[in-house]
Amino acid sequence: xxxxxxxxxxxxxxxxxxxxxxxxxxxxxxxxxxxxxxxxxxxxxxxxxxxxxxxxxxxxxxxxxxxxxxxxxxxxxxxxxxxxxxxxxxxxxxxxxxxxxxxxxxxxxxxxxxxxxxxxxxxxxxxxxxxxxxxxxxxxxxxxxxxxxxxxxxxxxxxxxxxxxxxxxxxxxxxxxxxxxxxxxxxxxxxxxxxxxxxxxxxxxxxxxxxxxxxxxxxxxxxxxxxxxxxxxxxxxxxxxxxxxxxxxxxxx
Amino acid sequence: xxxxxxxxxxxxxxxxxxxxxxxxxxxxxxxxxxxxxxxxxxxxxxxxxxxxxxxxxxxxxxxxxxxxxxxxxxxxxxxxxxxxxxxxxxxxxxxxxxxxxxxxxxxxxxxxxxxxxxxxxxxxxxxxxxxxxxxxxxxxxxxxxxxxxxxxxxxxxxxxxxxxxxxxxxxxxxxxxxxxxxxxxxxxxxxxxxxxxxxxxxxxxxxxxxxxxxxxxxxxxxxxxxxxxxxxxxxxxxxxxxxxxxxxxxxxxxxxxxxxxxxxxx
Amino acid sequence: xxxxxxxxxxxxxxxxxxxxxxxxxxxxxxxxxxxxxxxxxxxxxxxxxxxxxxxxxxxxxxxxxxxxxxxxxxxxxxxxxxxxxxxxxxxxxxxxxxxxxxxxxxxxxxxxxxxxxxxxxxxxxxxxxxxxxxxxxxxxxxxxxxxxxxxxxxxxxxxxxxxxxxxxxxxxxxxxxxxxxxxxxxxxxxxxxxxxxxxxxxxxxxxxxxxxxxxxxxxxxxxxxxxxxxxxxxxxxxxxxxxxxxxxxxxxxxxxxxxxxxxxxxxxxxxxxxxxxxxxxxxxxxxxx
Numbered sequence: 001x002x003x004x005x006x007x008x009x010x011x012x013x014x015x016x017x018x019x020x021x022x023x024x025x026x027x028x029x030x031x032x033x034x035x036x037x038x039x040x041x042x043x044x045x046x047x048x049x050x051x052x053x054x055x056x057x058x059x060x061x062x063x064x065x066x067x068x069x070x071x072x073x074x075x076x077x078x079x080x081x082x083x084x085x086x087x088x089x090x091x092x093x094x095x096x097x098x099x100x101x102x103x104x105x106x107x108x109x110x111x112x113x114x115x116x117x118x119x120x121x122x123x124x125x126x127x128x129x130x131x132x133x134x135x136x137x138x139x140x141x142x143x144x145x146x147x148x149x150x151x152x153x154x155x156x157x158x159x160x161x162x163x164x165x166x167x168x169x170x171x172x173x174x175x176x177x178x179x180x181x182x183x184x185x186x187x188x189x190x191x192x193x194x195x196x197x198x199x200x201x202x203x204x205x206x207x208x209x210x211x212x213x214x215x216x217x218x219x220x221x222x223x224x225x226x227x228x229x230x231x232x233x234x235x236x237x238x239x240x241x242x243x244x245x246x247x248x249x250x251x252x253x
Numbered sequence: 254x255x256x257x258x259x260x261x262x263x264x265x266x267x268x269x270x271x272x273x274x275x276x277x278x279x280x281x282x283x284x285x286x287x288x289x290x291x292x293x294x295x296x297x298x299x300x301x302x303x304x305x306x307x308x309x310x311x312x313x314x315x316x317x318x319x320x321x322x323x324x325x326x327x328x329x330x331x332x333x334x335x336x337x338x339x340x341x342x343x344x345x346x347x348x349x350x351x352x353x354x355x356x357x358x359x360x361x362x363x364x365x366x367x368x369x370x371x372x373x374x375x376x377x378x379x380x381x382x383x384x385x386x387x388x389x390x391x392x393x394x395x396x397x398x399x400x401x402x403x404x405x406x407x408x409x410x411x412x413x414x415x416x417x418x419x420x421x422x423x424x425x426x427x428x429x430x431x432x433x434x435x436x437x438x439x440x441x442x443x444x445x446x447x448x449x450x451x452x453x454x455x456x457x458x459x460x461x462x463x464x465x466x467x468x469x470x471x472x473x474x475x476x477x478x479x480x481x482x483x484x485x486x487x488x489x490x491x492x493x494x495x496x497x498x499x500x501x502x503x504x505x506x507x508x509x510x511x512x513x514x515x516x517x518x519x
Numbered sequence: 520x521x522x523x524x525x526x527x528x529x530x531x532x533x534x535x536x537x538x539x540x541x542x543x544x545x546x547x548x549x550x551x552x553x554x555x556x557x558x559x560x561x562x563x564x565x566x567x568x569x570x571x572x573x574x575x576x577x578x579x580x581x582x583x584x585x586x587x588x589x590x591x592x593x594x595x596x597x598x599x600x601x602x603x604x605x606x607x608x609x610x611x612x613x614x615x616x617x618x619x620x621x622x623x624x625x626x627x628x629x630x631x632x633x634x635x636x637x638x639x640x641x642x643x644x645x646x647x648x649x650x651x652x653x654x655x656x657x658x659x660x661x662x663x664x665x666x667x668x669x670x671x672x673x674x675x676x677x678x679x680x681x682x683x684x685x686x687x688x689x690x691x692x693x694x695x696x697x698x699x700x701x702x703x704x705x706x707x708x709x710x711x712x713x714x715x716x717x718x719x720x721x722x723x724x725x726x727x728x729x730x731x732x733x734x735x736x737x738x739x740x741x742x743x744x745x746x747x748x749x750x751x752x753x754x755x756x757x758x759x760x761x762x763x764x765x766x767x768x769x770x771x772x773x774x775x776x777x778x779x780x781x782x783x784x785x786x787x788x789x790x791x792x793x794x795x796x797x798x799x800x801x802x803x804x805x806x807x808x
Contacts, residue, residue, distance in 0.1 A: 015632075040434035041405070053703050082705035095696035099718045112706040148292065158700070177291035177461055182505040204435055211512035234516050248439035249513065250464035252491050252506055 003028035010061035022222040034199035036209040039219030086159035090171035092151035096143040103139030128157040149180035267310035273479040285456040287466035290476035305332040341416035345428035351400040358396030406437035544794025550787030561600035598754035609739035610732040616674025625685025646679035666749040688720040722799035729792035733785040
């Protein structure tokens with residue numbers, strides 16, 4: 001099967017920097033096979049995510065969407081890409097525009113991609129909000145009226161309203177309390193199961209990764225040190241860095 | 254001997270809403286107590302109240318006796334003497350806890366000089382030693398650096414070194430590892446554990462993460478909405494939680510952990 | 520799996536953002552409103568014609584002239600009324616020019632990178648350092664001494680200040696995740712600016728523009744005092760002050776009246792700016808600290 005998203009020998013660096021943030025990255029995201037990008041700060045996770053979202057361009061290698069190289073100038077392709085690949089961010093306080101009502105926030109992809117008029121979007125917005133477990137009247141309210149967990153649900157509603165195939169999630173639960181974290185993980189698992197959504201998740205939290213992703217790639221200093229099925233990588237880690245990460249997870253007595 | 258005795262502590266916001274309600278607990282010298290709760294549980298406010306550091310506008314009633322001194326209602330001058338000597342604190346975000354315009358070495362030398370009266374070369378050696386004790390490589394280089402020039406994990410070590418410089422009887426750690434990477438967190442927890450054990454220091458460790466608290470403390474107090482829910486030995490709380498909220502908390506932590514066990518089973 | 524506890528047991532919901540009224544805002548609106556009323560009435564009715572010199576030179580208050588007359592026998596109150604119109608015209612016109620140029624340049628500068636950013640910033644710095652008076656003289660030399668020239672000069676000078684503020688505000692908003700979310704939602708840059716950036720810098724911008732209004736009124740009075748503003752017979756407060764200067768000891772009303780109105784208006788708009796800051800400040804709303 002053609003991967004939905006693919007990176008082949010990708011490298012990237014910051015503007016004006018001398019060294020690459022990430023280099024030699026080859027990854028494939030196949031439909032229905034959720035992928036975790038695991039690593040700590042400075043490993044290049046965020047840069048990879050920006051590459052996968054088409055927000056940054058690689059200095060070497062290629063980003064492919066449905067087998068074709070991603071071309072930011074190709075409007076038709078970018079429209080299909082944006083519709084097919086949506087994103088959830090880490091900080092639910094920064095990712096929702098404080099001056100917009102939740103309804104408008106969730107409707108944004110529909111409106112901006114020209115999929116629906118304002119009136120046409122309303123029932124889809126209501127369905128998306130219901131799908132993430134929020135009351136219907138949430139659409140009329142402002143983000144600050146919601147707790148962190150609820151805000152993350154709003155962000156997930158926005159990312160799923162246009163029925164994408166891939167959901168890129170940047171540390172989607174690390175800003176949340178433990179009990180809320182479990183519920184949002186359950187929600188993501190449900191979306192995977194019931195809507196066939198493929199998740200690409202950037203995380204340093206191995207237990208969340210284990211809950212949600214079939215495949216795992218471990219990043220260290222901008223390179224992939226190990227990748228494979230999650231059971232393989234976490235069950236029989238081949239690289240010392242992966243072992244160190246696993247050993248570092250605090251466990252209940 | 255009781256080092257910290259909090260009883261009937263109530264903290265109110267400027268509008269009169271109670272943020273912490275009738276909280277009581279004690280920490281004996283050399284004992285380690287964990288305060289656990291989710292956002293809005295009042296756990297951080299409790300630590301601020303114990304140090305007399307609550308933001309303006311909040312009112313405190315009840316009693317918090319630290320090393321024999323009543324903190325509630327005490328004048329700032331008394332509190333200043335208390336902080337550092339009897340209790341020192343490490344916060345979640347080391348970047349805001351350290352002075353961005355002062356070299357790291359001076360931020361540790363300050364409290365060290367106050368306690369020991371050392372000067373010049375001896376003070377510098379003591380500073381390097383303090384940095385070495387929190388396992389910072391190249392103490393000389395770190396001492397000359399500004400906070401933004403070192404990594405988050407190193408900054409938190411510096412903050413810990415600064416807190417320990419005064420050899421306080423009680424170390425208050427408020428989510429000290431939440432902003433750190435997992436591997437750095439593990440090292441930091443290990444470090445705190447070793448250092449306080451060596452010094453027989455008491456610890457009040459605040460966190461939302463049960464597993465993290467369990468690494469450092471023997472006893473925990475679970476808080477929710479400003480009230481104490483349950484208190485007991487870590488093993489008992491984790492193994493046989495009595496209250497519904499604690500059960501929920503433990504179950505959530507277990508749920509995530511079990512996913513990891515399942516996947517990583519050989 | 521829906522309606523989990525985090526939906527039910529959360530912190531009490533903050534109220535919907537209601538427009539809070541504040542004392543400062545009301546006081547400012549009353550002061551500014553008084554002067555605005557004078558200006559509005561002057562459009563429809565004036566006690567005397569602006570050129571009517573029938574009142575006798577330097578007559579005292581009373582006797583058909585509420586505040587007396589000036590050295591040419593013109594009614595002072597009539598002049599004050601037309602002066603308030605000019606003051607408002609100068610304030611609104613300058614702020615409009617400053618907002619139009621300032622916001623455009625500021626947004627461009629915020630998006631610019633590399634040499635373009637440096638060039639724009641340097642240009643703004645020069646414009647800020649450039650004396651308003653010299654700018655006004657240049658504009659007057661290029662055009663003529665009219666209210667329009669004064670407004671253009673003041674607006675240009677202020678646009679640099681506005682642009683620098685807008686640049687910083689926009690840069691700050693651009694780092695927010697909701698901007699990235701807008702991009703990954705397929706929102707174009709122009710729509711992102713109109714839909715996300717401007718609404719989020721608006722509160723701070725409005726407060727600043729209100730302050731600029733007060734400064735513009737003062738600047739116009741200064742320019743007319745020097746003869747660089749609206750030409751006679753338009754009675755700008757600045758020119759009234761200048762004309763009354765020689766006779767201040769014998770007939771103080773001619774200088775005091777425009778002076779007092781000037782102070783009232785500037786205090787009024789500053790109070791409005793302060794009040795708006797309180798009312799519009801989004802930081803006070805619902806964000807958890």
